[in-house]
Amino acid sequence: MSDLSLEKNIVEDKIKGLSDKEIGNKYNVNLKFIEKSITKSLGINVSNPSNIKSIKKLIPKDFQLEQNSVWSFKSRGNWATHNGNYRGNWSPYIPRNIILKYSNEWDLVLDYFCGSGTTAVECKLLNRNFIGIDINENAIKLAKENINFSYLFKTAIDFKVGDARNLDSINGNSIDLICAHPPYSNIVNYTHNNDNDLSNYDVNDFLDEIERVAKESYRVLKDNKYCSILIGDMRKNKNVIPLGFWTIEKYLKAGFKLKELIIKRQHNCKTTGFWYTNSIKFNFLLLAHEYLAVFEKSKKGEIDNEKSGTVNILYDEYQKINFIQKDDIQQESTTVWIFEKEDWIANTLNNLIKRYSKGNYLIYNNNKKISDLLIYFYDNHFIGSSDDFDTYLENEGILAIICEDDRLNNHLINSSPVYVEKFFNKNKKLKIKEIVVVQIKDLNNLNNINEDLNINHKYIVIYKKV
Numbered sequence: 248m249s250d251l252s253l254e255k256n257i258v259e260d261k262i263k264g265l266s267d268k269e270i271g272n273k274y275n276v277n278l279k280f281i282e283k284s285i286t287k288s289l290g291i292n293v294s295n296p297s298n299i300k301s302i303k304k305l306i307p308k309d310f311q312l313e314q315n316s317v318w319s320f321k322s323r324g325n326w327a328t329h330n331g332n333y334r335g336n337w338s339p340y341i342p343r344n345i346i347l348k349y350s351n352e353w354d355l356v357l358d359y360f361c362g363s364g365t366t367a368v369e370c371k372l373l374n375r376n377f378i379g380i381d382i383n384e385n386a387i388k389l390a391k392e393n394i395n396f397s398y399l400f401k402t403a404i405d406f407k408v409g410d411a412r413n414l415d416s417i418n419g420n421s422i423d424l425i426c427a428h429p430p431y432s433n434i435v436n437y438t439h440n441n442d443n444d445l446s447n448y449d450v451n452d453f454l455d456e457i458e459r460v461a462k463e464s465y466r467v468l469k470d471n472k473y474c475s476i477l478i479g480d481m482r483k484n485k486n487v488i489p490l491g492f493w494t495i496e497k498y499l500k501a502g503f504k505l506k507e508l509i510i511k512r513q514h515n516c517k518t519t520g521f522w523y524t525n526s527i528k529f530n531f532l533l534l535a536h537e538y539l540a541v542f543e544k545s546k547k548g549e550i551d552n553e554k555s556g557t558v559n560i561l562y563d564e565y566q567k568i569n570f571i572q573k574d575d576i577q578q579e580s581t582t583v584w585i586f587e588k589e590d591w592i593a594n595t596l597n598n599l600i601k602r603y604s605k606g607n608y609l610i611y612n613n614n615k616k617i618s619d620l621l622i623y624f625y626d627n628h629f630i631g632s633s634d635d636f637d638t639y640l641e642n643e644g645i646l647a648i649i650c651e652d653d654r655l656n657n658h659l660i661n662s663s664p665v666y667v668e669k670f671f672n673k674n675k676k677l678k679i680k681e682i683v684v685v686q687i688k689d690l691n692n693l694n695n696i697n698e699d700l701n702i703n704h705k706y707i708v709i710y711k712k713v
């Protein structure tokens with residue numbers, strides 16, 4: 248069968264209602280091929296082309312604003328016209344939380360990667376005016392269908408086919424909130440052969456283009472307002488590509504300050520069976536989180552990201568415990584490790600040692616010995632240059648930096664892991680391997696009345712000597 252007739256058959260089967268799995272088995276093709284066939288033929292990447300919308304309820308049941316820095320939704324949310332049909336669309340819980348927390352009724356919200364209009368629907372339900380922009384006219388058509396339901400109040404909702412890198416149609420200092428979800432480089436493709444679609448760009452080019460989007464965001468946003476972006480990492484040859492941190496750096500470079508760095512957990516990851524076995528055998532972790540960065544456009548005390556005044560809290564915590572290595576532990580297989588407050592350090596260390604060391608590990612390296620795993624608790628500064636760090640590692644040895652986001656007095660966040668990655672990126676002998684999030688259960692605060700989220704997670708940034 249030629250590629251063309253194969254694509255045609257796939258689209259026909261999709262329209263008849265066959266699942267991706269059934270089509271995959273029938274034609275021996277993978278999901279990427281199915282998505283490509285649909286996108287090419289219909290001009291939009293949807294999982295069900297004959298999707299019919301029926302509205303059962305207009306608002307989510309028992310909705311509560313998130314209070315902590317780790318967000319995890321049991322279901323993706325299916326109120327109003329929301330559904331998962333547009334590939335890679337975000338859970339409506341995300342824009343709902345962001346809109347409620349960072350804007351007021353009748354404010355003007357912008358989503359320049361509008362897709363199927365999830366943010367638009369939430370703006371309609373929450374009485375916010377809205378501008379939605381997408382490079383794909385078919386996505387804009389779908390977004391228009393999705394907001395086509397009756398609702399009590401009438402807000403101004405405006406859609407445009409356009410490019411997030413050039414927001415010429417929007418005046419400077421005119422937007423109250425930006426709430427957007429870019430493609431994650433080329434993981435999911437949204438159009439076929441559209442040169443302006445950022446989902447057709449490889450990592451380095453993608454970052455250059457996102458820098459332009461960040462600059463435009465800064466221009467159109469009003470002072471002291473917020474811009475929030477959901478972005479995930481990628482994986483290549485068992486190593487992570489830290490697309491999240493690199494994208495955040497572009498927004499910081501454009502002038503934004505970091506207000507919150509939220510971890511959005513992903514639940515589609517397999518933690519048992521085939522994937523668990525392979526995660527151990529081939530030594531990689533399954534990506535189980537994304538970053539929801541909230542940026543502030545403000546002149547608050549210019550933070551120098553290289554130097555932060557905060558004290559050495561992680562090191563103190565480590566000093567307080569009497570660490571005993573244990574071998575009989577259940578190994579973690581995804582990038583989110585969830586531990587109790589009392590034993591998060593011991594569990595973290597044991598997991599690192601079990602996965603990466605044959606026994607010759609070191610926690611700190613005061614005596615300058617050679618090890619196969621070197622663990623540091625990052626305390627806001629490194630002495631010397633990043634070149635000093637690989638010298639004491641065996642070949643293929645692992646460097647693991649345990650660090651956290653600090654809340655500064657001015658309510659902004661100083662994110663150590665973003666800085667750590669920037670620091671080690673310069674050392675060509677160290678290649679980033681994983682970014683792990685350690686969620687600490689007892690640090691959940693459900694009665695947090697602060698404007699700031701309660702930070703209940705840490706990070707481990709992991710490098711391999713190559």
Ligand SMILES: C[S@@+](CC[C@H](N)C(=O)[O-])C[C@H]1O[C@@H](n2cnc3c(N)ncnc32)[C@H](O)[C@@H]1O
Pocket residue numbers: 333335336337338359360361362363364365366380381382383386409410411412427428429430431437438443444445446
């Ligand atoms: C991750 S999706 C957004 C999904 C959306 N949050 C939803 O829930 O449906 C990213 C979107 O960015 C769009 N896009 C890609 N490049 C663009 C560009 N240069 N300007 C505007 N939109 C772009 C894609 O067409 C796609 O719809």
